Amino acid sequence: MSKMKPCPFCGSKNYRQMIHDEAYAYFRCMDCNSTSPLGGDLDAALDIWNRRPIENKLDAENKRLKTRIEKLHKIAEENTIGYEAIIESLRSENEKLKEKKGIK
Numbered sequence: 001m002s003k004m005k006p007c008p009f010c011g012s013k014n015y016r017q018m019i020h021d022e023a024y025a026y027f028r029c030m031d032c033n034s035t036s037p038l039g040g041d042l043d044a045a046l047d048i049w050n051r052r053p054i055e056n057k058l059d060a061e062n063k064r065l066k067t068r069i070e071k072l073h074k075i076a077e078e079n080t081i082g083y084e085a086i087i088e089s090l091r092s093e094n095e096k097l098k099e100k101k102g103i104k
């Protein structure tokens with residue numbers, strides 16, 4: 001049996017398994033009184049209680065965006081390091097030229 005998610009309406013974990021006509025189980029949140037639809041056996045009732053298509057889509061979108069942000073951070077970091085190396089190289093060349101021409 002998979003882990004139960006909290007109540008989709010109030011977030012409570014204070015719920016109870018209910019039996020309807022000995023054949024159908026469902027869950028009731030004891031804090032906000034919401035119930036899942038009748039789900040057949042206990043596993044089916046649990047699947048219905050845990051089914052959150054929008055939440056699953058949002059989780060997938062969050063994961064996709066986090067991965068994209070990490071990639072962009074990496075690209076930005078690599079480019080920053082590249083520019084710093086170029087600037088340092090130019091400074092070094094500039095110092096050499098100054099020394100060569102006696103400006104320093």
Ligand SMILES: [Zn+2]
Binds near residue numbers: 010011012030031032
């Ligand atoms: Zn609730």
